[in-house]
Amino acid sequence: MTQGLATRLANVISTPTVEFAHLPPPLKWAGGKRWLVPILHGIWQPYRERRLVEPFVGGMAVALGLQPQTALLNDLNPHLINFYTWLQQGLSIDIHLENNPNYYYRCRKRFNQLILTGQANSEEAAKLFYFMNRTGYNGLCRFNSKNQFNVPFGRYKTINYTNDFRHYTTVLQHWIFSAVDFVQLDLRPTDFIYADPPYDVSFTQYSAHDFKWQDQVRLAEWLASHPGPVVASNQATERIVELYGDLGFAVVLLNAPRRISCTGDRKPAREVLALKGIEPQIVEKLIDSAG
Numbered sequence: 001m002t003q004g005l006a007t008r009l010a011n012v013i014s015t016p017t018v019e020f021a022h023l024p025p026p027l028k029w030a031g032g033k034r035w036l037v038p039i040l041h042g043i044w045q046p047y048r049e050r051r052l053v054e055p056f057v058g059g060m061a062v063a064l065g066l067q068p069q070t071a072l073l074n075d076l077n078p079h080l081i082n083f084y085t086w087l088q089q090g091l092s093i094d095i096h097l098e099n100n101p102n103y104y105y106r107c108r109k110r111f112n113q114l115i116l117t118g119q120a121n122s123e124e125a126a127k128l129f130y131f132m133n134r135t136g137y138n139g140l141c142r143f144n145s146k147n148q149f150n151v152p153f154g155r156y157k158t159i160n161y162t163n164d165f166r167h168y169t170t171v172l173q174h175w176i177f178s179a180v181d182f183v184q185l186d187l188r189p190t191d192f193i194y195a196d197p198p199y200d201v202s203f204t205q206y207s208a209h210d211f212k213w214q215d216q217v218r219l220a221e222w223l224a225s226h227p228g229p230v231v232a233s234n235q236a237t238e239r240i241v242e243l244y245g246d247l248g249f250a251v252v253l254l255n256a257p258r259r260i261s262c263t264g265d266r267k268p269a270r271e272v273l274a275l276k277g278i279e280p281q282i283v284e285k286l287i288d289s290a291g
């Protein structure tokens, strides 16, 4: 590791507690970055007239927090993107919503039938997707080898469902949604990219949909080749910090909110922000706030 990189590594900053008013993400989504919005908001300010590109939009916490005029929001999950395209048109959930296992499994069966009959992009599929996201186990989105949704019932005590999402249409009206691998995105040189890929974990299980180390490298190189401003976030593993540092990104470490691990331990997570093409004063301010 170079000395410059080691110095940057020492710059661990704590996340501010300021609440930034924005529309809440309509779905539960693993790896949600609502907590990062106040920091990203500061970085985004000089570029706020630009198009925001999120190759891994997930729960949409960042786009809803920054509320750009124009955006290209992408995620490989087509069901998630189908939900957002209906949300953009003024979705109101008029199907029955009930936190009950029998009803949940009936809805899951219907959703899978829609997939099998080529209707996965229907409005009904979007409504069922919302219901299952809220009612299923931990908001997970998981499919078996036959591409059938297989998340079990969630056993929540109470669920506050939202029926009316029509107030999202104004904010979303000039946003474009797509469901492709990030490398297929049609970028403009001036786009501001915020990339939040699946976390790098040292031991990834082998599966067809895993985001592997070679994908992390492919992403970092793709981001490095973009002429406009780029911010990427990831878990601060040593190899991620080195990867972005070696590609010339400024690297800042953050203390992410505590996460409960599978053993029940509460340990603070380390997040890394990798920045390129961002005004130096902004990067310096970010580093200085390490205190």
Ligand SMILES: C[S@@+](CC[C@H](N)C(=O)[O-])C[C@H]1O[C@@H](n2cnc3c(N)ncnc32)[C@H](O)[C@@H]1O
Binding pocket: 029, 030, 031, 032, 033, 034, 055, 056, 057, 058, 059, 060, 061, 062, 074, 075, 076, 077, 180, 181, 182, 183, 196, 197, 198, 199, 211
């Ligand atoms: C960490 S989550 C993003 C979280 C998001 N920033 C939020 O606040 O909710 C990563 C997302 O990347 C998507 N994804 C995985 N592989 C992808 C690929 N090759 N191209 C585009 N999206 C991908 C996953 O479906 C997942 O929603």
